[in-house]
Amino acid sequence: MSGFESAAAPASKSDAAGARRGPRSLLPGLAAIALGTIYVIALLVVEEQTIIIALLAAGIVAAVAAHWTGMLNPVASSFIDREQVLSGAVVAAVLAITVYFHADHFILLLVTTILLYVLATLGLNLQFGYAGVLNFAGASFFGVGGYTAAVLSTHTGMPHFLVLLTGGVMAAFIGLLVLLPVLRTRGHYAAVVTIAFALLFRTFLEVNDVLGGPQGLAVPGFELFGWSFNRNIDLFGLQLSFYVNYLLMALLLVIGAFVLVRRLERSWIGLNLDAQRLDETAAICFGLEIVRWKTTAFVLGNFLIGLAGALFAMMIGFIAPTNFTFADSLIFVSIVLLGGLGNPWGLVVATAIVVIIPEKLQAIQEYRFLLYAALVMLMLLFRPDGLLPRPVRNYFPGWRPR
Amino acid sequence: MRKSGFGLTGALAALALAAAMAGPAAAQDKDTVKVGFIGPLTGGVSANGLGGRNSADLAVKLRNEDAGAKYHYELEVLDDECKPNTGVQAATKLGANPEVIAAATHYCSAVAIATVGTYNRFGLPVVVWGAVLPDITYGNDYKEVHRVNGTMINQNQVAAEFVREQGYETWVIIHDTTDYGKGHDQYFTEAVEGLGGEILGRFGVTADQQDFTAELTQAKSLDPDVIYFGGLTPLGVRIRAQMDKLGLEAQFEGTSGIVSDAFIEGLGPLAEGVIAFREGAPTEKLPGGQFFLEKYNAAGYEQPPEAYGAFAFAAMNLILDAIEEVGPDRELVRDWLNNVQGRDSIVGEITFDDHGQNTVALITKYVAQDGAWTLWEDSEYATGQRKLTGQQ
Amino acid sequence: MDAGLLAQYVINGLMLGMMYALVAVGFTLFFGVLDVIKFSHGDVLTVGAFMALATYIGLETVGVGAGLPQLILMLAAAILGTALLGALIARYIVMPLRTAPPLNTLLITLMLGTVLRESVRLFYPQGANPKPFPALLPSDSVSFGNFTLRLDNVMMLAAGALVIVAVQLLLNRTKLGLAIRAVAQDEETAKTMGVNFTLIVLITFALGSALAAFAGLMNGLYYNEINFGMGLLLGVIGFSAAIVGGLGSIYGAILGGFLFAALQTVGAIALPFASAYKDVFAFAVVIAIMAWRPTGLIQEKISERV
16 A cells, blocks of 8 residues: 555645745746737737747747746646636736737637637547547537527527527537447547548538528627627727627636536546546446446537537628538647647647637648648657646645656 | 837837838838738639739739829738638638728629628628629628629520520529529529520539539430539539530530639530620720730739639729728728719729619620630631531 | 439449449558558548649650550559558658557548648649549440440449459468468567568558559549549548448458448439438448447457457
């Protein structure tokens, strides 16, 4: 039982460590967030291509230097220790960016897109990173949410918040239908099924006139208790772009999902998921019901994806089958892999990179699929854990692995 | 440059921009005004998109060379890939940018019909230069949307009259499932049935479909005189080629979507004898056509203007005229455009009706002869030296 | 429906089946040898087709004779090119990841497929547009009523059948085939027996990729057109066919390929919106088959029971 003993010893030391956890442990994290925010604002503001390239190069150099000199470790620790406060700080940073760009439609649209992609990839992360279920149809389920929102908000009087939730439910339901036949089989069969679904979703939509066909559907804007999200806001004489509405809504959803995912990870459900992902045979031996856990994770993950898709559709105002192709699904997968399988913070960083850079660096717009795929390949060959690898599970509060 | 008032980065950016502008600063006495262009620059119909872009670019260039112009113009070009959602994205981008005053937009009808709501939402006045679906102007009351080229209603009316005159009786219609293809199906059916023609069957196919053996085999069993195709060049090429493979011998009739060099290049000898129709006269025969072609060739663009380049040129010029007269203000430009009556342009007189639609009465009939689209009247088919399929 | 129409459909189905079978056999070979699902297979097919086209264009500019000599040269170029590509993929991308979880190999080959596809689209001149492919086989045809039998279709069917038979012979009657099967069965023992593992793996990948190139060329000749996205759906279909037939079994792969084509044809005839839903229908049936017999119609060699 030596394992227990050595675990018990640090437990007492952790109280001492806890006493040391004063405001100092917050500093590295806060500093990182502040620097990051300034960098993002700069990147978004600048339009001159050469300056953008310079900024990006500087960013990469700084990140690599920080990694090599070990400066990132205190940041990582402070995130692990004081996650709640730092999460709040990140939210504050997002709000700061919103205030800075209050009237700029396009940038706010970009930020909200990032938030919604984070929401969707949180769902994918739940499926891939925690439960080990391959889902190559992320964009298609995103589309399910979007189309549900389109149909419901155009043809019924359902309150829009419920529409969002229904979008999530539809995605979860259809995901269940797709997955059920192959749950008892090995990993790569699930992969084929989701790939086939991804490819065929688009074809299915295109021949279906009820769902608008290739022409797509116009989606009415979101309305909450009579407040239309498509109207610019006038706050104390300041004109705010109507995208601020969507941004705040997306932020709320992301916060909710983030908390949910974190809680789940730390709970016994998360333990079960990790167990069956790492070694299915051993898990079965311990009595875990694989099918039940895989299904739960998949359904929950899809719910988040559908939710994101529904709000996205209402924000853009228009969806078509070509919004949700297989290539888009692969982008979602790339984000999850680049960010670090299982680490929600990695998703935030990876999504920001994936969305902002092609927009700013017009030259690579054409090449972005190629670049992401190549990056992921390099990642898989040399750093399979991703940019921000998932930290080792914290079994005891305050315990740190030696 | 956006939001450069804040902070260090703003100052840096401003410095950099000033440095970049130091060179050609001499010519920059006038304010710069931005105008936009959206078209399919990549994908199956990119030839038309690029031709349109070059034409719009030509208009802006010529205007900038004009010393009497009040402003210096900058053209912002975006690609809609002939896909509705990409078009909406591009439209959002232009619309959300307050510096863009107006834009010449879209060749693909499927995209144009999807973006009208976006232009209205952002209040960006636009002039469509190539999309022919009637609903783009007639399906809504948006004051921002105008169009210089004609719609497909006229085109199909003339087409129906022509083919009935040639003695054809039965048709099978193959159309793509976008609003463009469906529109053609609708208007042609109305027109040809009104003249006593019979539609034996119709098939809707996806815009990127590869294999038509199922549809064409069924069509073959129906034994029609003519296969009418409502859709764009890439599909047209495939269908015509596979018709030949399956031994389906019927006359192939198309719409403005296949009047392009790419269609003939894709088919080679199989293109011979295909008939198609288009609004407006061929570029050389337009009132300002020669002038336009001269300037276009002098500017040395890599791609030809294609069928709708002249319209893109006219659309952009209209926008530039508007800005010259009322200044760089979206609402004023929009109102000016709504009042355009009898204005001269290289495509003839432009008058926008209450829906912003220009009436273009002339429809041109084409037949593919010896590897080029030839005017019907000038072809050997009209004189009887060559025969269309199924004719004695 | 009359006999002629039915016969037409049958011929179409056979052509499709042949192409799917070729791709499926490739998948099975890779899986058998390295336990690896190489998702980039379909896109290797696309590369092969484009190589053939590029060779054709090159030959045309140089002025080499028309018809058969061109075809042979194109075939040779495509096969050699893709064989090389396949070997490189095996050496530098698949083999380094042998010790990693299988998920990684799956993902990396999927991404590789995207890289290949996008590279063709971006770097081949006008790659985003569909490209006309020359019709190099004689196009004479014989008509029986509604049914038109074209000589080139017959030739392609025959060629495809020959290739499959050749692969079978290679695997079952030659020393190389013996080595491949040995490696597929048990890597360690094969090595102990003196089989050069790395070499065999490279050869297998080269062989599978060459098959893909052949399928790509056939595709081009059949539709007279190729485009950068042609490999994606073909790859997924080939993979599904291989699975349905039972991964690891060559006969299963062939069976799966023709089965899928048959499903598509039936779907095209029976369903109201001809071509559009046929893919959906075929995949739905495939998924149903997978649910019923998870390890394929011809059982996979390994099984796990807890």
